[in-house]
Amino acid sequence: MAESRRSDSAGEASRQRQFLNVVSRQEATSRFRQHLHLEPVGAEDVSLSEARHRVLAEDIRSPVDVPAFDRSNVDGFAMVAADTFGAQEEAPVRVRPAGEVIAPGVFPETAVRHGQAVAIATGGMLPRGADCVVMIEHTDLVEQDGETWVEISRSAVPGQFVTFAGTDVANGEAVAWTGQLLSSREIGVLAAIGRERVRVYRRPRVAVISTGDEIVPPGQPLPTGCVYDSNAAILSAAVEELGGEPVPHGSIPDNEEELQQALEKAMTCDVVVLSGGTSKGAGDLSYRVVERLGNPGIVAHGVALKPGKPVCLAVTDGKPVVILPGFPTSAIFTFHEFVAPVIRALAGLPIEERPSIKATLPVRVNSDRGRLEYLLVGLVGGGNQLAAYPMGKGSGSVTTFSLADGFIRIDEQTEIVEPGAEVTVTLLDREMKPADLVVIGSHCVGLDTILGRLRREGLTIKTMHVGSLAGLNAARRGECDLAGMHLLDPGTGEYNRPFVTDELELVQGYRRLQCLVFRPGDGRFESKPPVEAVKRALADSDCMMINRNSGSGTRALIDRLLEDAGASRDQPPPGYGIQAKSHNAVAAAVRQGRADWGVAIDRVANDYGLAATPLQDEHYDFVIPRERRGRPAVQRFRELLDSPAVKQELSSLGFRPAAAQ
Ligand SMILES: Nc1nc2c(c(=O)[nH]1)N[C@H]1C(S)=C(S)[C@@H](COP(=O)(O)OP(=O)(O)OC[C@H]3O[C@@H](n4cnc5c(N)ncnc54)[C@H](O)[C@@H]3O)O[C@H]1N2
Numbered sequence: 124m125a126e127s128r129r130s131d132s133a134g135e136a137s138r139q140r141q142f143l144n145v146v147s148r149q150e151a152t153s154r155f156r157q158h159l160h161l162e163p164v165g166a167e168d169v170s171l172s173e174a175r176h177r178v179l180a181e182d183i184r185s186p187v188d189v190p191a192f193d194r195s196n197v198d199g200f201a202m203v204a205a206d207t208f209g210a211q212e213e214a215p216v217r218v219r220p221a222g223e224v225i226a227p228g229v230f231p232e233t234a235v236r237h238g239q240a241v242a243i244a245t246g247g248m249l250p251r252g253a254d255c256v257v258m259i260e261h262t263d264l265v266e267q268d269g270e271t272w273v274e275i276s277r278s279a280v281p282g283q284f285v286t287f288a289g290t291d292v293a294n295g296e297a298v299a300w301t302g303q304l305l306s307s308r309e310i311g312v313l314a315a316i317g318r319e320r321v322r323v324y325r326r327p328r329v330a331v332i333s334t335g336d337e338i339v340p341p342g343q344p345l346p347t348g349c350v351y352d353s354n355a356a357i358l359s360a361a362v363e364e365l366g367g368e369p370v371p372h373g374s375i376p377d378n379e380e381e382l383q384q385a386l387e388k389a390m391t392c393d394v395v396v397l398s399g400g401t402s403k404g405a406g407d408l409s410y411r412v413v414e415r416l417g418n419p420g421i422v423a424h425g426v427a428l429k430p431g432k433p434v435c436l437a438v439t440d441g442k443p444v445v446i447l448p449g450f451p452t453s454a455i456f457t458f459h460e461f462v463a464p465v466i467r468a469l470a471g472l473p474i475e476e477r478p479s480i481k482a483t484l485p486v487r488v489n490s491d492r493g494r495l496e497y498l499l500v501g502l503v504g505g506g507n508q509l510a511a512y513p514m515g516k517g518s519g520s521v522t523t524f525s526l527a528d529g530f531i532r533i534d535e536q537t538e539i540v541e542p543g544a545e546v547t548v549t550l551l552d553r554e555m556k557p558a559d560l561v562v563i564g565s566h567c568v569g570l571d572t573i574l575g576r577l578r579r580e581g582l583t584i585k586t587m588h589v590g591s592l593a594g595l596n597a598a599r600r601g602e603c604d605l606a607g608m609h610l611l612d613p614g615t616g617e618y619n620r621p622f623v624t625d626e627l628e629l630v631q632g633y634r635r636l637q638c639l640v641f642r643p644g645d646g647r648f649e650s651k652p653p654v655e656a657v658k659r660a661l662a663d664s665d666c667m668m669i670n671r672n673s674g675s676g677t678r679a680l681i682d683r684l685l686e687d688a689g690a691s692r693d694q695p696p697p698g699y700g701i702q703a704k705s706h707n708a709v710a711a712a713v714r715q716g717r718a719d720w721g722v723a724i725d726r727v728a729n730d731y732g733l734a735a736t737p738l739q740d741e742h743y744d745f746v747i748p749r750e751r752r753g754r755p756a757v758q759r760f761r762e763l764l765d766s767p768a769v770k771q772e773l774s775s776l777g778f779r780p781a782a783a784q
């Protein structure tokens with residue numbers, strides 16, 4: 124797959140059309156809406172058992188009273204309240220029992236007169252003449268001179284323990300309205316008024332098409348260079364959430380004919396959503412196929428938005444056809460921006476207003492001039508001290524949208540937003556639930572296992588992987604409960620402790636083994652001490668390294684290793700400029716042959732089937748803001764960290780608990 128794409132595009136690269144005709148978001152929306160009929164696509168009758176998550180297409184009035192009769196709310200005696208006046212424990216009043224016991228569902232035969240009481244069950248129908256019910260606990264049956272009496276030890280008022288007919292729902296009262304999304308709660312009411320079928324809007328059918336030679340359906344092996352089709356899954360699920368019916372059309376390779384056929388089939392749906400191939404690059408075919416649609420066809424291709432610039436909006440005979448950018452964050456964002464409101468309208472749902480919340484941006488953000496930027500953020504902190512952290516994984520990320528709490532807008536004119544700026548965060552969910560434990564900092568699978576245990580204990584945890592230094596700073600500002608870090612102080616050669624300031628407490632975590640990693644069998648490195656191995660690498664002009672980002676502990680280690688091996692600062696070895704941001708990225712590059720050596724922890728090297736020569740222990744510790752030490756989730760974290768079970772689990776993952784030092 125990857126091969127054929129490469130050779131095709133080599134020929135076509137020079138022929139790609141270069142530019143999109145970028146318009147503003149408002150302009151794109153108005154051009155798009157102008158050609159659409161934003162009305163429900165139709166209605167149908169469904170039974171109540173199929174009605175959940177459907178949108179009502181009728182106002183519903185009750186044809187009955189609920190309850191339909193005056194109902195007793197307790198087990199006891201139905202009687203005339205006036206007969207109980209003055210009754211008390213020491214001076215009960217006596218009435219005569221009438222013969223009947225009124226069970227629910229039975230029409231009472233007895234008419235109650237003054238001086239009488241009829242036994243009645245909860246849910247029973249109040250008999251003629253009675254105006255109250257006295258609970259059985261406040262009565263006693265007594266025999267005197269061969270006669271039975273009911274003694275009443277509490278006085279009652281008229282209406283006591285009775286729900287009169289129509290109190291809950293009156294005959295003719297409206298109980299549900301057109302446009303209402305039916306949940307279990309409304310469905311209960313509809314059943315109570317006797318409805319078995321309801322008229323609901325037909326779900327708009329939304330064709331979902333993925334495009335690209337490299338797109339592989341989940342469940343199949345993933346060839347190198349390919350990606351799993353996540354867009355189809357998230358878009359289909361989002362369509363359902365919006366009241367539509369997703370119609371999957373699979374992923375179509377970069378072949379114009381096949382794409383044309385898929386589009387023709389998809390045209391039976393009410394909305395067509397494609398993803399990928401919307402840029403004007405050589406392999407980008409989607410827009411060329413959509414371009415052939417007429418009346419009017421493409422109304423906007425290129426919107427001054429980030430993410431989402433290459434989104435392509437078309438309408439043909441009133442039917443929306445949208446090509447979303449292939450990058451997952453761009454795809455879902457532009458879907459929510461342009462397509463979701465259309466699906467809601469076609470499904471008969473009202474416009475959705477997302478709630479917003481004020482927060483402070485703790486870090487500097489650079490934005491492109493000329494594009495309205497939607498920056499996804501995670502919120503941490505509490506009360507009126509929320510900090511909005513940019514999620515920062517870019518348009519290609521699949522996790523950003525699922526982890527973010529909301530987004531901020533950076534307008535077209537703004538290039539820099541300074542740290543400390545107050546921002547308005549539009550929330551993705553309707554409410555912000557505070558987590559029991561907020562963890563910011565460097566990511567580690569060892570930490571993941573402890574957090575996994577806390578989650579299983581029912582605690583809610585929010586994690587943000589921003590790196591050691593940003594985590595440390597967040598902890599200093601009190602934005603998190605815990606920050607995982609592995610910072611090497613080049614001056615002292617000590618990990619973490621030199622960075623701990625007064626407001627923080629250092630908690631010993633565990634040790635990870637940093638190694639020189641390379642492919643097994645590479646004679647330049649195998650069985651050689653690290654400095655010797657790197658000397659050989661330096662002597663071989665074909666040998667390519669992979670570096671780490673500056674500021675990381677691993678980078679300090681790499682620089683020291685290169686210095687010890689005599690590398691020139693002015694002429695760093697090939698690959699020094701490539702700065703991967705994680706152990707995994709280093710291992711993947713070496714594994715796939717894009718680099719020959721790098722530095723990573725041994726556990727990751729093992730996972731990627733690489734050989735690893737030990738360099739030194741790295742200390743992965745935690746800092747906790749002192750003011751947060753008393754929080755139950757923090758205490759529980761520390762207990763777990765010290766527990767034999769966790770220590771054993773960490774050892775099995777290749778880490779050494781600090782105490783074992
Ligand atoms: N020279 C330029 N190149 C690009 C520009 C530009 O202005 N000039 N714009 C960039 C922007 S912004 C975006 S967004 C992307 C969108 O490109 P396409 O819509 O043509 O998407 P593809 O190239 O097909 O794919 C992009 C990316 O997304 C992955 N992808 C595609 N489909 C799926 C899927 N169903 N599930 C998961 N991932 C998917 C695909 O493999 C690519 O990695 O263009 C930039 N380029």
Ligand code: MOO
Pocket residue numbers: 428429430431432433448450453518519
């Ligand atoms: O604008 Mo693209 O949609 O950033 O990734």
